[in-house]
Amino acid sequence: MLREDHKRRLREEFNKKLENPVKLVVFTQEVECPFCAQTRSLIEELASLSDKIIVEVYDFVKDSEKAKFYMIDKVPAVAVVGSRDYGLRFYGLPYGYEFQTLLEAIFYASTGRTDLSEESRRRLKALKTPVRIQVFVTLTCPYCPQVASLAYKLAVESDMVRAEVVDISEFPHLAYRYAVMGVPKTVINDKVEFVGAVPEKLFIEYVMLATGSPGYIF
Structure with a gap:
């Protein structure tokens, strides 16, 4: 699925940026999953x-205990796991604009570091309630990777946060459930939602609002 010149650039980038091994855990199934085979092939x-990227492949139905362990509830799915599981998930085929989102998740998981501000890190450390961030995207949306990447950064920086990026075109029932009329759309703990790209500081405020944490600006 990748051109040879693209592979060459990726090899160079991986050699420079990957510090520790990263495990890509892929969940597929044999029926009713048109993009499962492509997702597995791409990964x-x-x-x-x-050699620092390791792949494990599981069947969503047959390996239901593994799916439960990684908190996977639909396919195709990719869990990006570093020295620990930061809660980075991608649902759908990570291609188009979202291929870069997957790469960034791999780099974050490998290093365990992000470029979040010290203020954002401080506020995330104060979280007492688990946070589930869902970012709904499409593969043709140029603004979606910015929001998806930011959600992943929050998950890397806080044990209380997990971040799921979902290609909404593959999961129409979720588009209906969450009334996704435009992307990127972000839903936090099924309580707070917003559409479009927002600055880091405002994203943190939405997280605080969703968890009822003190100090949010609204």
């Missing part, structure tokens, strides 16, 4: 470019 092709 395995990506892993062939670096």
Whole structure:
């Protein structure tokens, strides 16, 4: 699925940026999943470019205990796991604009570091309530990776946060449930939602609002 020149650039980027091994845990199923085979193929092709990327593949139905362990509730799914599980998930085929989102998740998981501000880190450390961030995207949306990447950063920086990026075109029932009329749309703990790209500081405020944490600006 990747051109040879793209593979060459990725090898160079992986050599420079990957510090620790990253495990890509792929969940597929044999029926009623039109993009499962493509997702598995893409992830395995990506892993062939670096010995620091490890792939595990599970069947969503047959390996239900593994799916439960990784908190996977739909397919295709990819869990990006570093020295620990930061809660980084991608649902759908991570292609188009979202291929870069997957790469950034791999780099974050490998290093365990992000470029979040010290103020954002401080506020995340104060979280007492688990946070589930869902970012609904499409593969043709140029603004979606910015929001998806920010959600992943929050998950890396806080044990209380998990971040799921979902290609909404593959899961129409979720588009209906969450009234997704435009992307990126972000839903936090099924309580707070917003559409479009927002600055880091405002994203943190939405997280605080969703958890009832003191000090939010609204």
